Amino acid sequence: MRTTTSRPADAPRTSTVVAALLRKELRVELRSFEAVPAMSLFSVTTFVLFHFALQRNALSGELASGVLWVTLLFAAVLGINRLFVADAEQGGFDGFLLSPAGRSALLYSKALTLLAYLIVLELVAVPGFALLLLQPALWPALPGLLAVLALGDLGIVVIGTLVGALAVRTSVRDLLGPMVSLPLLVPVLLCAARASSPVLASARAGALPLRWLLTLALYDLVFGLITFAVFDFLLED
Amino acid sequence: MYGKRLRPLALTTFAALTLTLALAFFWAPNDADQGFLQKIFYIHVPLAIVTLCGFVYGGIAGIAHLRTRDSRWDMRSYVAIHLSLVFGVGVLVTGSIWAKGSWGVWWDWSEPTLVSFLLIMLLYATYQPLRFAIEDPERQARYASVFAITAGAFVPINFAIVRLSTAYLHPRVLGDISGNLPGRFQVVFYLSLVSIGLLWITLWRYEMTSKHARAQLRALRRLLAGDDDDIPAPRRSAVPVLTASARPAGEGGGVGSAR
Amino acid sequence: MAVATTTTVQTCATLPHRLRSSRQRRPAARAGAAHPSAGRATLAALELRGLTRRYGERLALADVSVSVEDGQTLAVLGPNGAGKTTLLRLLATLLRPHAGEVSVLGHRLPEDGWAVRGRIGLLGHDPLLYRELSARENLQLYAALHGVAGDRVELLLRSVAMERRAQEPLRTLSRGMVQRVAVCRALLHDPELLLLDEPRANLDPAASELVEPLIGRESGRTRVIVSHDPVGAVAEADLVLGLVRGRVRVLATPAELDPESLVELYR
Numbered sequence: 001m002r003t004t005t006s007r008p009a010d011a012p013r014t015s016t017v018v019a020a021l022l023r024k025e026l027r028v029e030l031r032s033f034e035a036v037p038a039m040s041l042f043s044v045t046t047f048v049l050f051h052f053a054l055q056r057n058a059l060s061g062e063l064a065s066g067v068l069w070v071t072l073l074f075a076a077v078l079g080i081n082r083l084f085v086a087d088a089e090q091g092g093f094d095g096f097l098l099s100p101a102g103r104s105a106l107l108y109s110k111a112l113t114l115l116a117y118l119i120v121l122e123l124v125a126v127p128g129f130a131l132l133l134l135q136p137a138l139w140p141a142l143p144g145l146l147a148v149l150a151l152g153d154l155g156i157v158v159i160g161t162l163v164g165a166l167a168v169r170t171s172v173r174d175l176l177g178p179m180v181s182l183p184l185l186v187p188v189l190l191c192a193a194r195a196s197s198p199v200l201a202s203a204r205a206g207a208l209p210l211r212w213l214l215t216l217a218l219y220d221l222v223f224g225l226i227t228f229a230v231f232d233f234l235l236e237d
Numbered sequence: 238m239y240g241k242r243l244r245p246l247a248l249t250t251f252a253a254l255t256l257t258l259a260l261a262f263f264w265a266p267n268d269a270d271q272g273f274l275q276k277i278f279y280i281h282v283p284l285a286i287v288t289l290c291g292f293v294y295g296g297i298a299g300i301a302h303l304r305t306r307d308s309r310w311d312m313r314s315y316v317a318i319h320l321s322l323v324f325g326v327g328v329l330v331t332g333s334i335w336a337k338g339s340w341g342v343w344w345d346w347s348e349p350t351l352v353s354f355l356l357i358m359l360l361y362a363t364y365q366p367l368r369f370a371i372e373d374p375e376r377q378a379r380y381a382s383v384f385a386i387t388a389g390a391f392v393p394i395n396f397a398i399v400r401l402s403t404a405y406l407h408p409r410v411l412g413d414i415s416g417n418l419p420g421r422f423q424v425v426f427y428l429s430l431v432s433i434g435l436l437w438i439t440l441w442r443y444e445m446t447s448k449h450a451r452a453q454l455r456a457l458r459r460l461l462a463g464d465d466d467d468i469p470a471p472r473r474s475a476v477p478v479l480t481a482s483a484r485p486a487g488e489g490g491g492v493g494s495a496r
Numbered sequence: 497m498a499v500a501t502t503t504t505v506q507t508c509a510t511l512p513h514r515l516r517s518s519r520q521r522r523p524a525a526r527a528g529a530a531h532p533s534a535g536r537a538t539l540a541a542l543e544l545r546g547l548t549r550r551y552g553e554r555l556a557l558a559d560v561s562v563s564v565e566d567g568q569t570l571a572v573l574g575p576n577g578a579g580k581t582t583l584l585r586l587l588a589t590l591l592r593p594h595a596g597e598v599s600v601l602g603h604r605l606p607e608d609g610w611a612v613r614g615r616i617g618l619l620g621h622d623p624l625l626y627r628e629l630s631a632r633e634n635l636q637l638y639a640a641l642h643g644v645a646g647d648r649v650e651l652l653l654r655s656v657a658m659e660r661r662a663q664e665p666l667r668t669l670s671r672g673m674v675q676r677v678a679v680c681r682a683l684l685h686d687p688e689l690l691l692l693d694e695p696r697a698n699l700d701p702a703a704s705e706l707v708e709p710l711i712g713r714e715s716g717r718t719r720v721i722v723s724h725d726p727v728g729a730v731a732e733a734d735l736v737l738g739l740v741r742g743r744v745r746v747l748a749t750p751a752e753l754d755p756e757s758l759v760e761l762y763r
Contacts, residue, residue: 011614012641015644020636020640021637028594085580094590095625098618101642157633180363180384183391184360186395230387236376236379236590374551480553
């Protein structure tokens with residue numbers, strides 16, 4: 001008698017599958033260093049570019065917030081481009097699709113992987129930014145900044161996983177990734193930049209504007225749901 | 238299926254548009270502040286509304302495609318988005334003209350509609366390149382539907398967020414839709430909205446009919462050739478492929494199935 | 497060297513028994529014996545009726561009908577572009593049929609694809625393995641994906657004589673060794689149906705022998721083999737399907753098969 005659930009009775013638990021996939025991602029990344037070093041290096045180089053382009057030694061408030069977020073966004077796009085490449089090139093999609101594992105497991109593992117990339121990126125980029133371009137001290141601003149980074153990262157992860165999967169099996173994957181993800185990430189940039197500018201202000205640092213954090217959180221939620229709903233359709237051949 | 242009632246539809250649209258233009262120029266009073274230039278509002282705002290609805294419809298057709306796997310839905314989505322892109326350019330152009338006429342600048346960041354539109358157009362401009370970059374027609378349709386759904390959801394959300402962000406500057410909204418408009422303005426505005434809506438629908442149906450006709454022609458050619466061994470490899474294309482099962486049944490003339 | 501060979505031969509000799517007995521533990525009985533048809537629509541392992549798959553306006557597979565019983569081997573032959581790989585991927589539930597009926601292991605596709613994943617093993621041109629990971633790590637990943645116990649990984653690695661090089665990243669191994677690991681991957685979950693696309697490509701004769709009890713006729717599994725070697729394929733098949741441009745040109749048992757028709761296929 002067939003069960004009414006859409007998975008066979010002996011299908012592995014999603015958490016086990018996600019853990020195994022995550023282990024694979026981290027192993028592959030640690031051995032090939034394809035994404036994270038490039039992202040981190042790129043962010044520092046971009047700060048240098050901004051110094052020369054804006055002709056400023058120190059930034060604060062809105063300008064600082066903007067430069068930080070644009071840099072993070074562009075570095076993230078590098079990561080998004082690499083996210084599914086190993087699977088597309090080494091047959092990982094087929095291997096996964098042939099197994100009875102639930103399809104969302106791949107989504108969760110990729111999203112967590114991208115999040116891990118972003119966290120490592122920020123561990124380099126934020127202190128780098130504080131060192132090179134930020135005028136006010138970083139330490140007092142850190143709690144507020146971390147809150148914004150958390151929600152912003154979530155937005156990048158949600159959009160990035162979707163667009164990464166969309167772009168990887170096209171003939172112009174490296175171009176399509178940024179082209180499609182950047183407009184979708186503008187609201188994230190908008191909310192994150194507005195939220196972090198009072199935190200990075202030079203004169204008495206302002207309070208964290210909840211309105212923008214809330215908007216960002218809502219955006220993350222809506223697109224999280226959309227990504228969850230459509231992801232399976234991207235996996236099929 | 239799409240070819241029926243095209244002519245009466247087209248005539249109605251033409252009539253509605255003519256009436257709108259006539260009323261806009263001769264009947265509606267000139268705006269106290271902006272004078273004659275304000276009349277662009279009758280085109281700009283309805284164009285914007287219709288374009289946004291078109292994009293959202295593209296997303297809905299995308300959902301239908303994913304659920305039914307019927308290539309007709311993909312075609313509907315493609316035509317809707319493609320048409321709305323064209324209308325969207327019109328929105329940006331008319332908005333720019335109005336901004337220049339009213340405030341002396343071609344672009345104004347504090348105008349939320351224009352800014353949202355710029356963003357939406359930048360996103361949808363990637364639709365065709367995305368389709369073109371995927372050779373397998375079935376996968377192309379599926380990925381395009383996923384894009385249409387994501388972008389379709391993005392449209393209203395983006396609008397809300399940009400409006401929120403400009404609310405704290407000094408918004409110079411190009412048009413207070415409905416509500417605050419006095420009598421004659423309202424009549425012409427709604428009439429314009431209806432006519433531009435009709436224009437979109439007419440153009441959409443024309444394009445759908447044309448694509449269907451072309452697909453049926455190709456099917457006929459294949460039938461006559463007897464075997465599809467001789468189909469030359471198709472050039473890469475961003476246009477959806479209407480497959481045999483998608484052909485509307487009982488079409489006048491009895492083309493029959495592709496087999 | 498001699499010791500290694502002897503050990504290998506011994507392992508080889510006992511392995512089919514060990515592998516076969518693990519399959520006996522399954523609730524569904526195996527090859528030839530009557531099995532409970534609970535939940536199954538038909539008794540045939542594979543049942544295709546009018547299967548059609550399009551690629552845009554062209555037909556990749558057109559009106560393919562064939563029936564394969566449990567434990568039988570179907571050889572699929574044909575020139576390039578005949579649709580052989582498409583057929584295999586379709587049976588593996590990676591592609592959906594556009595028309596016709598497909599029943600794999602008693603379940604209709606694509607609706608019941610979820611019920612047969614994990615009972616099908618695919619061995620194609622692509623080993624489906626990550627080059628940066630070792631053989632063991634790759635197989636452990638697949639074991640987790642399929643919900644299979646870890647000790648099967650070791651069992652299979654030994655059966656293809658890869659246990660000594662199981663720690664090294666796959667990119668350092670030769671193509672033949674990678675293919676052996678791919679065989680392990682395909683068999684990890686003890687599938688009832690094997691879909692093989694030129695399985696012995698890249699394998700030297702010794703490796704071919706090692707792999708034979710796992711994917712050959714004695715394994716007792718239902719098999720679909722795509723091959724470019726008509727003679728070899730027909731020799732081990734119960735049924736031969738010849739495709740040209742997606743259409744069935746030959747469908748016969750090897751006994752009834754007219755050799756001329758095979759030659760015609762490739763003309």
